[in-house]
Amino acid sequence: MTSGITKPIYVLNGPNLNLLGQREPGIYGAQTLADVEAECIAFGKEHGFDVICHQSNHEGDLVGWIHEAGEKGSGVAINAGAYTHTSIALYDAIKGVDVPIVELHISNIHARESFRHHSMIAAACLGQICGFGTDGYTLGLRALAKYLSR
Ligand code: CA2
16 A cells, blocks of 8 residues: 555663563563554565664664654654653653654553653643553554644
């Protein structure tokens, strides 16, 4: 299928998400990060766009990839992990680029500890998807693709 989306969509994962599928399956599910990334790439292929996936435990790497997506990409789906709740640098990076960015969380952050209820990046993002497990990644890509094709 051709989507008219000519530049790739970036899927970014932050700290500790490399452990997906290895610990805390009750909260984060059984899929590994490699499974989730493969599903995102396959979803892009089906819908006519390329997907570039990155994960890092370092805030600056995420900032760099947001900048890169601003130049070379169409949009970003980001699970910033715990940096969601702390990072003004990610908020500024998202504000600083001219591509739509969807905030993702596997768990429902609003139903967990109070320190997870606030997202530093939410106000800079197009929208937030949380609480749907790892399905949230393809839900986020669907939302971005629809938004970009409008
Ligand atoms: O629900 C989400 O996706 C989170 O972004 C995950 C972050 C957490 O700090 C956010 O509040 C919500 C934590 C990611 C940790 O990932 C792990 C995965 C497997 C085992 C251990 C940690």
